[in-house]
Amino acid sequence: MPGLGGRMSTVIKSKISRMLDRAEDPGETLDYGYQKQVELLQNVKKGIADVVTSKKRLQMQSSKLEQNIVKLDTQARQALSQGREDLARVALERKTLAQTELQSLDTQVRELEAQQEALTANEQKLRQKIEQFRTKKEVIKAQYSAAEAQVRISEAANGVGEEMADLGLAIQRAEDKTETMRARASAVEELEKAGTFDDLSQLGAGQDDIDRQLQELTSGSQVDDELSKMKAELGQGGGDAPALEQGEEKA
Amino acid sequence: MIVRVSGEGQFRLPDEDADRLNELDNRAVAAVEQGDETGFRELWSQMLELVASDGNALDDEELVESDVILPPRDVTFAEATGEFTGDGLIPD
Numbered sequence: 001m002p003g004l005g006g007r008m009s010t011v012i013k014s015k016i017s018r019m020l021d022r023a024e025d026p027g028e029t030l031d032y033g034y035q036k037q038v039e040l041l042q043n044v045k046k047g048i049a050d051v052v053t054s055k056k057r058l059q060m061q062s063s064k065l066e067q068n069i070v071k072l073d074t075q076a077r078q079a080l081s082q083g084r085e086d087l088a089r090v091a092l093e094r095k096t097l098a099q100t101e102l103q104s105l106d107t108q109v110r111e112l113e114a115q116q117e118a119l120t121a122n123e124q125k126l127r128q129k130i131e132q133f134r135t136k137k138e139v140i141k142a143q144y145s146a147a148e149a150q151v152r153i154s155e156a157a158n159g160v161g162e163e164m165a166d167l168g169l170a171i172q173r174a175e176d177k178t179e180t181m182r183a184r185a186s187a188v189e190e191l192e193k194a195g196t197f198d199d200l201s202q203l204g205a206g207q208d209d210i211d212r213q214l215q216e217l218t219s220g221s222q223v224d225d226e227l228s229k230m231k232a233e234l235g236q237g238g239g240d241a242p243a244l245e246q247g248e249e250k251a
Numbered sequence: 252m253i254v255r256v257s258g259e260g261q262f263r264l265p266d267e268d269a270d271r272l273n274e275l276d277n278r279a280v281a282a283v284e285q286g287d288e289t290g291f292r293e294l295w296s297q298m299l300e301l302v303a304s305d306g307n308a309l310d311d312e313e314l315v316e317s318d319v320i321l322p323p324r325d326v327t328f329a330e331a332t333g334e335f336t337g338d339g340l341i342p343d
Contacts, residue, residue: 118258125260128311136314159314162255166320170258173323 026149030137033157037130040164044126047171048119054178055112061185062109065102069095080227081234088230092223101184108181115174122167129160253309254302255317256324262306272301272319276339283335288328295331299324 072095079087136156140149252269255261264272275298282290298321309315322334334340 122258122260125311129314132312132314155316156314158316162316162320166255166257170323 026144026146026153027141029150030141030153033153034130034134034137037133037157037160037164041123041127041130044123044164044167044171047168047175048116048123051112051116051119051171051174051178054175054182055109055116058105058109058112058178058181058185061189062102062105065098065105069098069102072098076226077230077234080230085227088227089223092226092230095226096222105181105185108177112174112177112181115170115177119167119170119174122170126160126163126167129163133157133160252318253315254306255320256299256302257321258323261309261313261315261317262302263309264302264306268301268305269318272298273339275301276335279331280335280337280339283328283331291328291331291335295326 072091076088076091076095079085079091133156137153140152140156144152252264252266253261254264254272275294279291279294279298282288282294302321319340321340322330326334
């Protein structure tokens with residue numbers, strides 16, 4: 001079968017078929033088949049554990065971004081209260097970038113969470129099927145002739161093999177997803193290393209590459225809005241911003 | 252016939268559904284070949300609907316191979332490009 005049928009013939013599935021072809025004695029095939037299934041189930045569990053680990057790492061990164069957002073907001077306020085609107089603007093631009101990243105990261109982590117739940121449920125189901133196989137093999141051993149047993153056990157083992165391959169595919173997809181997310185998260189980390197979220201007092205007067213990139217990335221209007229809001233809160237009028245509409249003036 | 256929706260398990264469908272599923276499958280291949288994502292999405296949800304309306308979930312105790320394996324529900328168009336090719340999921 002072309003298409004997904006072909007893709008489903010994964011390593012796991014072919015492993016089971018190969019090992020079934022090998023043994024002559026059905027009884028031996030059955031026991032070996034069961035033993036192999038139990039071993040492969042361990043791989044499946046490990047795959048799910050890997051997905052969970054990656055997810056936790058991304059969640060940590062997400063909370064770090066949250067801290068950065070708070071920090072940048074505070075710095076913008078400080079800069080503004082010292083009359084450094086230029087620095088406040090830079091801080092807010094960076095905050096906007098961090099917020100955008102955080103939103104997309106959070107969405108993806110939530111999706112991953114759903115996938116993880118499905119994987120765990122399917123792993124439970126696979127375990128039941130393997131248990132079923134164990135029961136079935138005893139019946140087949142006792143009731144059928146060698147030739148017939150071979151056919152029946154192939155059917156059952158292929159059923160389990162398909163289940164296992166399907167779960168393997170689902171784990172693979174989840175891993176691919178965390179990989180993409182991690183690539184994106186480490187891009188943010190690079191920005192962090194490059195000093196993007198560093199203390200603003202360390203910033204030179206001139207614009208560096210990062211600043212220019214940031215200005216391209218972030219929408220000016222959002223930053224403008226936030227600047228005027230902040231000004232209002234700090235009780236600074238002036239400029240062309242409608243700053244005092246909502247805030248209370250300082251006494 | 253037995254149909255698996257990847258990630259969701261196996262379903263038993265009446266054999267008469269094979270033709271309908273095959274037709275949708277072939278049209279999905281055509282949509283993918285034309286790069287028509289909207290068309291593909293529509294056909295794909297029709298395939299899933301067919302399984303949902305006519306199919307009965309297989310008992311966990313049944314150990315059988317599927318006749319047709321459908322991709323995961325959330326298959327991306329890029330993934331579909333690799334799956335829905337040639338004769339499609341169901342060989343003619």
